[in-house]
Amino acid sequence: MKVYFGVCGVGLGHVGRCIPVAKRLRERGDQILFSTYKDACDYVKRENFPLCKAPPISYAVRPDGGVDFRKTTADPGLFSTYIFLTQLRAEITFMRGFNPDFVFSDSRLSSLAAAKLLGLPSVTLLNTYKVTIPRERRFLTLAQIADGGILTIIGESWALGKKILIPDFPLPYTLSLANLEIPPQRRRKIEFIGPVLPVRPEALPEKNVIRQKLGIDDDLLLYVPISGPAKEKEHISLLLKRLLVKLPENYHVVMSLGQPNSSRTPVKAGNVTVYNWLDNRFEYLKACDLVVSRAGLGTLSQSICYGKPLVVIPTPSQTEQVNNAQRAMALGVAKVINQKDLNYTQFTSVIQDMCETDGYLKQAETIQREVSKLDAVETMVRIITSRGEHL
Numbered sequence: 001m002k003v004y005f006g007v008c009g010v011g012l013g014h015v016g017r018c019i020p021v022a023k024r025l026r027e028r029g030d031q032i033l034f035s036t037y038k039d040a041c042d043y044v045k046r047e048n049f050p051l052c053k054a055p056p057i058s059y060a061v062r063p064d065g066g067v068d069f070r071k072t073t074a075d076p077g078l079f080s081t082y083i084f085l086t087q088l089r090a091e092i093t094f095m096r097g098f099n100p101d102f103v104f105s106d107s108r109l110s111s112l113a114a115a116k117l118l119g120l121p122s123v124t125l126l127n128t129y130k131v132t133i134p135r136e137r138r139f140l141t142l143a144q145i146a147d148g149g150i151l152t153i154i155g156e157s158w159a160l161g162k163k164i165l166i167p168d169f170p171l172p173y174t175l176s177l178a179n180l181e182i183p184p185q186r187r188r189k190i191e192f193i194g195p196v197l198p199v200r201p202e203a204l205p206e207k208n209v210i211r212q213k214l215g216i217d218d219d220l221l222l223y224v225p226i227s228g229p230a231k232e233k234e235h236i237s238l239l240l241k242r243l244l245v246k247l248p249e250n251y252h253v254v255m256s257l258g259q260p261n262s263s264r265t266p267v268k269a270g271n272v273t274v275y276n277w278l279d280n281r282f283e284y285l286k287a288c289d290l291v292v293s294r295a296g297l298g299t300l301s302q303s304i305c306y307g308k309p310l311v312v313i314p315t316p317s318q319t320e321q322v323n324n325a326q327r328a329m330a331l332g333v334a335k336v337i338n339q340k341d342l343n344y345t346q347f348t349s350v351i352q353d354m355c356e357t358d359g360y361l362k363q364a365e366t367i368q369r370e371v372s373k374l375d376a377v378e379t380m381v382r383i384i385t386s387r388g389e390h391l
Helices: 013-027 039-046 069-074 081-098 109-118 137-148 150-160 184-189 207-214 230-244 281-287 297-305 319-330 344-356 359-371 376-385
Strands: 002-007 031-036 051-053 102-106 122-125 164-166 190-192 220-225 251-256 267-269 272-275 290-293 310-312 334-336
Touching (some): 013 376, 031 081, 039 051, 081 109, 102 376, 122 376, 164 376, 207 281, 220 281, 251 281, 310 319
Parallel strands (some): 002 031, 031 051
16 A cells, blocks of 8 residues: 655654554555655655655744744745745646555644645544744734635645544543634544554563663653754753753753754753753653643643643743643642743742642643553554545
8 A cells, every 4th residue: 555644844742652653554565655745745754755845835943942933924924825836836746756556634724635636545644733923912914804805715625535533532631622613514534543652651671770770860750852843942952951951850851953964962060961952851851750841732642642741931922832731730730830830939830830839730630541452553554454444
């Protein structure tokens, strides 16, 4: 079977959840081709999959790592018809050359449209059905225009494939709930398949065994994975480093900058160890006591699957992350700190409270038990190999 993966290339979250599926298919003897752009290209190459580089599409980023909606709409970017058509033309060319049996889109509308035009079966993996612009005063007019036209059209277009797969927990634990304003007539296509776990917690040794292997004693271990596009990660990485090195000596901090093609040699500063990339990141996730991160769906859901509470700092003006963070807090598994309010006093107070009380931990472990039977990778392989007919 020949499977074509059209993957959003902004950050590593999208490609990171497609690679485990592609690996499982490759083990079966299936042929794989990826189409993506920007940050995701190096990751695909590193995993030794064939790659077609698609025309990039993205959004502008402010110096503080937040989304710059005004610049995004002023310059050719997320809402550019020209760039979308350029992507669509490229996708049609790539698909004709590969002649796939099935097209799997992760948040790539151009891949879905190309598959539809070529008569190829497809599904999409998606956790934001309709992008929203913050209802702040400075964005109000832009938000009203976008919501009334462009973004509504984009939302409706996700239904071009046979199914829309949501890599999130089913109700009542859905994290991306506020990002899934799906019209009633489209809901029959929706399937909640659970988070993508490249390494499942039960496949790893017990927590104390891992900690011994990693050389971590009785210190409180904070795991700090930095996710998102490269420009977004720069500001929050520097900000957190300055705060983490000031934590008391009984905290052991491991930070991963999410740079897969950089040096594996860690940099140490006091009780903080910074890695460009962690191949064994799920060992650190299982060994840790608390996760400190942005509010991307992948990081939040994987942490909960490992029964870990979180301190989350959503990317400014990134409504998907703001919504995810608020939902995680409502579920009782996280505390939220807005980036503009981030200072040492508040940060330390929140960290200490999370580590000294067990309410958040117990709730994370409760949800972990409830969702432990979900296997998104197996479900996606089954859907792909049945050409979208069976879960």
